[in-house]
Amino acid sequence: MIKRQLDKAFRIYDLGHTNDNYSRATSVLVSLRKLANEEQGCSECTEMGILQVMLRAGEAIGDFPAGAGIASAFLVAAYEQ
Numbered sequence: 001m002i003k004r005q006l007d008k009a010f011r012i013y014d015l016g017h018t019n020d021n022y023s024r025a026t027s028v029l030v031s032l033r034k035l036a037n038e039e040q041g042c043s044e045c046t047e048m049g050i051l052q053v054m055l056r057a058g059e060a061i062g063d064f065p066a067g068a069g070i071a072s073a074f075l076v077a078a079y080e081q
Contacts, residue, residue, distance in 0.1 A: 002047065005051040008055055009025070009067075013064045013067065025064055032069060036076050040079075040080075050075065051071075
């Protein structure tokens with residue numbers, strides 16, 4: 001399931017479907033999830049949630065890590081309300 005979502009995000013961000021890109025993207029998502037959960041207390045901030053926000057945007061926002069960071073910040077802000 002997450003690979004399918006990553007594939008969609010890779011198309012938006014014009015990334016090749018390589019093992020290296022999957023590894024980097026996964027690392028970014030895991031790091032942001034941990035940050036949101038541990039430091040912000042956002043139990044709703046998951047890797048899939050971050051990806052879903054990125055995909056809803058429908059276009060690239062900076063590069064993949066920047067887009068993921070913005071999506072994570074959006075989830076944290078929504079969680080806090």
